[in-house]
Amino acid sequence: ACSSKYVLSQMHPMWQGPLAIPGGDRQSPIDIIARKSVLDTELKPLVTDYDPDTCQQIWNNGYSFLVEYDDTTDKSTLKGGPLRDKYRLCQFHFHWGESNAWGSEHTVDRKLFPAELHLVHWNSDKYSLFEEAVMEDNGLAVIGVFLKVGKRHEGLQKLVDALPAIRHKDSVVEFNRFNPACLLPANTDDYWTYHGSLTTPPLTESVSWIVMKQHIEVSHDQLAVFRSLLFTSAEEDVQKSMVNNFRVQQPLRGRTVRSSFS
Numbered sequence: 320a321c322s323s324k325y326v327l328s329q330m331h332p333m334w335q336g337p338l339a340i341p342g343g344d345r346q347s348p349i350d351i352i353a354r355k356s357v358l359d360t361e362l363k364p365l366v367t368d369y370d371p372d373t374c375q376q377i378w379n380n381g382y383s384f385l386v387e388y389d390d391t392t393d394k395s396t397l398k399g400g401p402l403r404d405k406y407r408l409c410q411f412h413f414h415w416g417e418s419n420a421w422g423s424e425h426t427v428d429r430k431l432f433p434a435e436l437h438l439v440h441w442n443s444d445k446y447s448l449f450e451e452a453v454m455e456d457n458g459l460a461v462i463g464v465f466l467k468v469g470k471r472h473e474g475l476q477k478l479v480d481a482l483p484a485i486r487h488k489d490s491v492v493e494f495n496r497f498n499p500a501c502l503l504p505a506n507t508d509d510y511w512t513y514h515g516s517l518t519t520p521p522l523t524e525s526v527s528w529i530v531m532k533q534h535i536e537v538s539h540d541q542l543a544v545f546r547s548l549l550f551t552s553a554e555e556d557v558q559k560s561m562v563n564n565f566r567v568q569q570p571l572r573g574r575t576v577r578s579s580f581s
């Protein structure tokens with residue numbers, strides 16, 4: 320799996336401050352101004368091929384909860400879209416607010432969503448490990464999907480049911496046979512794409528972002544379970560609820576956001 324080896328201690332929301340990022344001119348997240356995005360007719364449809372058997376565990380890393388996949392072979396892959404190479408799924412996670420009024424990292428024309436899903440992939444045509452790819456220009460590809468509050472998401476419920484077992488930071492439970500394709504919107508042909516960064520430390524500028532135009536719907540109660548998670552470990556005496564784990568928007572610095580649709 321891609322990040323379990325790292326204690327992501329610096330990933331505390333306090334890091335939202337002005338971190339000195341070397342040459343940080345392609346930071347994420349950003350506000351996507353729809354009318355300023357540029358249609359690129361060369362952009363292809365996304366091709367995801369996820370094997371539910373590669374799902375390994377779900378854990379609380381003190382910043383979000385991650386579902387990690389076995390990324391030692393090309394079993395769960397992403398290609399197409401803006402990508403030239405094949406990318407391997409290593410994990411997915413979410414960002415959310417303390418209320419339904421905010422929580423997403425990206426916004427569209429300043430519209431905030433209550434939460435955002437990130438499916439993290441690394442370029443397995445060029446690199447042999449996530450840790451290598453994360454340091455390279457287009458080493459990573461992250462699919463962003465906005466969540467809206469509405470009807471219950473049946474596929475998400477299996478995830479939601481596992482959360483009470485990982486309430487505290489650094490808790491892990493086995494999780495298998497989950498196909499993250501069920502979390503993608505019906506239409507994955509319409510997306511925005513731009514070159515950016517990780518939205519948590521080390522904020523490396525190695526991500527081809529692919530942000531879906533169509534959102535998915537989850538119920539109010541399902542989101543409430545996200546907010547029952549804790550930033551803090553079982554040993555700590557003051558428990559802090561895991562909410563508002565999103566980064567503030569970053570300057571575009573002249574970047575162009577391309578769209579696959581007009």
Ligand SMILES: NS(=O)(=O)c1ccc(C(=O)NCc2ccccc2F)cc1
Pocket residue numbers: 321322323325327437439450453461516517518519520521
């Ligand atoms: N929110 S996001 O932009 O989608 C995002 C995706 C992955 C990471 C990550 O893997 N960090 C750990 C990490 C970073 C660098 C090297 C090794 C690591 F494990 C952080 C943020």
Ligand SMILES: [Zn+2]
Pocket residue numbers: 412413414437518
């Ligand atoms: Zn993320």
